[in-house]
Amino acid sequence: GAVVSQHPSRVICKSGTSVKIECRSLDFQATTMFWYRQFPKQSLMLMATSNEGSKATYEQGVEKDKFLINHASLTLSTLTVTSAHPEDSSFYICSVPRSFSYNEQFFGPGTRLTVL
Amino acid sequence: KQEVTQIPAALSVPEGENLVLNCSFTDSAIYNLQWFRQDPGKGLTSLLLIQSSQREQTSGRLNASLDKSSGRSTLYIAASQPGDSATYLCAVRSGTASKLTFGTGTRLQVTL
Numbered sequence: 418g419a420v421v422s423q424h425p426s427r428v429i430c431k432s433g434t435s436v437k438i439e440c441r442s443l444d445f446q447a448t449t450m451f452w453y454r455q456f457p458k459q460s461l462m463l464m465a466t467s468n469e470g471s472k473a474t475y476e477q478g479v480e481k482d483k484f485l486i487n488h489a490s491l492t493l494s495t496l497t498v499t500s501a502h503p504e505d506s507s508f509y510i511c512s513v514p515r516s517f518s519y520n521e522q523f524f525g526p527g528t529r530l531t532v533l
Numbered sequence: 534k535q536e537v538t539q540i541p542a543a544l545s546v547p548e549g550e551n552l553v554l555n556c557s558f559t560d561s562a563i564y565n566l567q568w569f570r571q572d573p574g575k576g577l578t579s580l581l582l583i584q585s586s587q588r589e590q591t592s593g594r595l596n597a598s599l600d601k602s603s604g605r606s607t608l609y610i611a612a613s614q615p616g617d618s619a620t621y622l623c624a625v626r627s628g629t630a631s632k633l634t635f636g637t638g639t640r641l642q643v644t645l
Contacts, residue, residue, distance in 0.1 A: 423576075451633075460622060460635040461577075510576055512633075521567065522633060526576035 420444050421513050423525035430501055431533055437497045438528045440467075440511030446491035447513045451522065452484075455508040467494040467511075501532040535560045535627050539636035546613055547644050554608040554639045556623035561604050563627040568597050568608050571620045571638070580621075581608070613643045 420443040430436050440450055448469045453461040465486055466474040473486035485497040498505055508529055512522040536559045546552050556566070565584045569577040581590045581597040583606070589598040596609040606623055620640045624633040 460637045461624075461633075462635075463632060466632075508574075521565075521579065521582050523579070524569075524577040527574075529574065 421511065421523050421525040423509075423511060423528050425528060426526060427529045427531075429531045429533065432502055433500055435497055435499045436501055436530060437495055438509055438511075438530075440494045440496070440513075440525055442492045442513045445513075447494075448491065449514060450488065450494040451512045451514070452486065452494075452496050453510045453512065455510060455527075461510060464496075467496075498530065501530070503532045506530055506532045535563075535625060535634040537623060537625055537634050537636035539621075539623060539639050541639060542637065543640040543642075545642045545644060548613060548615060550613050550643075551609070551611050552613055552641070554610070554621050554623075554641070556606040556608070556636050558604045558606075558625045558627075558634070560627055561601050563601060563625045566597075566599055566606050566623060566625045567633070568595075568606075569622045569624065571622060573620075577622065610641075613641075615643045615645060618642045 422441045424439045428436055450467040452464045454464050455461045463476050464479045467486045467488040469488040475481045483499055488494045508527050510527040512524045515521045538557050540555045563585050567582045568580045570580055571577050583590045583599040594611040599606045620638045622635055622638045624635045626633050
């Protein structure tokens with residue numbers, strides 16, 4: 418299966434700071450990547466679709482100015498949580514779909530964000 | 534709007550037992566359904582992917598079935614082992630592009 422990496426795996430920051438999370442597709446190029454958020458003991462919720470060369474598409478209820486997404490290349494997407502607050506503390510996971518059919522998605526190991 | 538439900542929410546079984554995890558979804562117009570495993574604080578590991586035209590998939594001790602018309606899928610784990618302890622998530626792909634809708638998960642503990 419495809420390998421997807423995320424960096425950092427864990428970050429602790431003060432309220433008001435911005436945090437950048439990277440998602441890399443190591444095996445193949447991806448014009449699309451997905452960002453999910455998972456609160457404790459809850460399931461994954463899709464936040465946004467990252468599109469290489471164009472703006473990200475955000476799900477309803479997700480603030481695009483707070484969660485900045487940049488799909489810099491065909492193997493890298495970044496999610497920046499701006500002016501983070503304690504309620505943004507969560508597990509952020511990215512995924513990369515297999516080729517153009519989007520038949521299967523491969524998930525990164527996740528990033529645990531804790532905002533103090 | 535697609536909604537995915539998993540029952541039970543938690544399950545504890547002794548080692549060696551066979552078990553079934555259930556997943557139901559409200560919109561039967563799906564492209565595929567995927568079962569994942571998630572260990573505490575970790576990402577997701579894909580276990581099985583069933584296309585909408587398929588009825589089941591098998592991998593080792595795992596067997597997943599799909600009844601699209603009734604909006605149900607089951608994950609059967611044979612001869613459970615302590616290493617199977619994890620949260621199991623099902624997700625359906627439906628609607629636009631490749632959006633996955635996840636269930637709430639079943640936390641499985643296999644005891645010695």
